[in-house]
Amino acid sequence: MTAEKIRAQDKLAARLFLILHDPFSGRCAVSPMALRCALVGAELAELILNRRVAMANDLIVPGEASAPGTDALSAFVVGAITRQPEPYPVPVWLAAIGDAVAELVAARLMEVGILVRTRSLIRRRGRFPAINLLAAAGPRVRLEYMVRTPDDADVASATCAALIDAVGAGRVLQGETSRRDLRRGLAAMTVMLSADLRSLVTSVEVAHASGALPPSLRLHLRSP
Numbered sequence: 001m002t003a004e005k006i007r008a009q010d011k012l013a014a015r016l017f018l019i020l021h022d023p024f025s026g027r028c029a030v031s032p033m034a035l036r037c038a039l040v041g042a043e044l045a046e047l048i049l050n051r052r053v054a055m056a057n058d059l060i061v062p063g064e065a066s067a068p069g070t071d072a073l074s075a076f077v078v079g080a081i082t083r084q085p086e087p088y089p090v091p092v093w094l095a096a097i098g099d100a101v102a103e104l105v106a107a108r109l110m111e112v113g114i115l116v117r118t119r120s121l122i123r124r125r126g127r128f129p130a131i132n133l134l135a136a137a138g139p140r141v142r143l144e145y146m147v148r149t150p151d152d153a154d155v156a157s158a159t160c161a162a163l164i165d166a167v168g169a170g171r172v173l174q175g176e177t178s179r180r181d182l183r184r185g186l187a188a189m190t191v192m193l194s195a196d197l198r199s200l201v202t203s204v205e206v207a208h209a210s211g212a213l214p215p216s217l218r219l220h221l222r223s224p
Contacts, residue, residue, distance in 0.1 A: 012042040013073065015139040015160050017105045017128075018114070019172060023136040026118060026127030034167040034208055036098030039105055041166070041204040043077050044093065045159045048196050052078050055196040058203065059087035073104045090203035095213035144175040150188035158189035159197055166205035 016038050020029050028035055044060060047053040052063045052074065062082050070078065080097055081087075088096075106128060109115045114135045115128040130136030143161060146153040153161075164170060165186050174182045193201065207213060 012046040013039045013105045016042045018136050019140045021128050023130035023133050026129030029172050030169050037094050037204050037208045038163050038167045039101050040094045040098050041163045055199045058089050061087045091207040094207050144173050147173050147185035150185050153189050158192040161189045162201045166201050167208045
């Protein structure tokens with residue numbers, strides 16, 4: 001696998017996109033809204049881990065100006081956050097940038113040759129079957145292993161697992177594990193999360209459970 005493909009699929013949002021799509025059929029395991037919630041949550045989590053944004057009283061606020069470098073997706077999200085005259089809570093960001101984030105993640109995974117987009121005259125939703133099965137299946141295989149052995153998990157992987165569970169898709173990580181052991185592993189990984197990450201995951205879970213995101217405000221966004 002090339003370094004470019006490794007960097008592309010190491011993004012938390014890319015990992016979730018690959019895990020939540022069947023590599024053979026390209027079908028998504030969750031609803032479009034759940035996918036948007038998971039992907040925006042994953043990107044915000046990565047930005048929190050890199051200190052580029054933070055949680056303050058349940059609001060997303062800009063982080064350190066000297067934080068680590070960025071990519072196109074992170075640049076878009078950080079730019080959108082820093083251009084606002086006031087901070088907003090996670091559900092607002094899920095609604096405001098969900099479509100753009102999903103498109104950016106899909107476009108990047110297609111650009112590096114991991115997925116391809118297919119469309120049907122009958123189904124309005126696109127599918128994303130893998131053209132590189134090894135790369136596409138890798139994130140799910142690794143995360144399934146960590147759920148079985150949570151002592152080997154890192155914080156980024158624990159965050160991915162928590163977000164997948166938050167949008168009701170924990171079953172995709174079950175593999176050959178029993179349901180009880182799956183829940184035990186997910187719970188053990190959640191303990192690893194910082195207060196900011198737990199707050200983020202809870203916000204995503206509540207937004208998803210509500211069944212509807214708030215109306216998208218007229219935020220100062222720049223096209224990705």
